[in-house]
Amino acid sequence: MVLRDRYLLESVLGRGVMGQVWQGRDLPLITALLAKRPDDRPSSAAEVYTALAPHLPEPDPGLAVRPTPPEDPCRPFLVPQGPMSL
Numbered sequence: 073m074v075l076r077d078r079y080l081l082e083s084v085l086g087r088g089v090m091g092q093v094w095q096g097r098d099l100p101l102i103t104a105l106l107a108k109r110p111d112d113r114p115s116s117a118a119e120v121y122t123a124l125a126p127h128l129p130e131p132d133p134g135l136a137v138r139p140t141p142p143e144d145p146c147r148p149f150l151v152p153q154g155p156m157s158l
Contacts, residue, residue: 074099098123 073081081094101123107113
């Protein structure tokens with residue numbers, strides 16, 4: 073089944089009191105990515121991300137992102153650990 077001439081609904085993943093959850097695919101993006109001619113494919117990753125952006129959830133401001141320290145080639149691990157003693 074095709075929804076709004078854009079989404080191919082393939083199968084029902086689950087059912088509940090509020091409705092159904094379907095597995096689907098975004099047809100225009102898939103068609104562009106699988107095009108045989110290179111000229112018909114997106115020319116950069118930015119084009120793909122632009123096409124995907126409206127379908128992605130908004131970032132959660134409640135999630136704190138821990139700043140990472142500058143990389144030091146002498147210390148490749150954030151938390152140094154020694155061998156375990158028995």
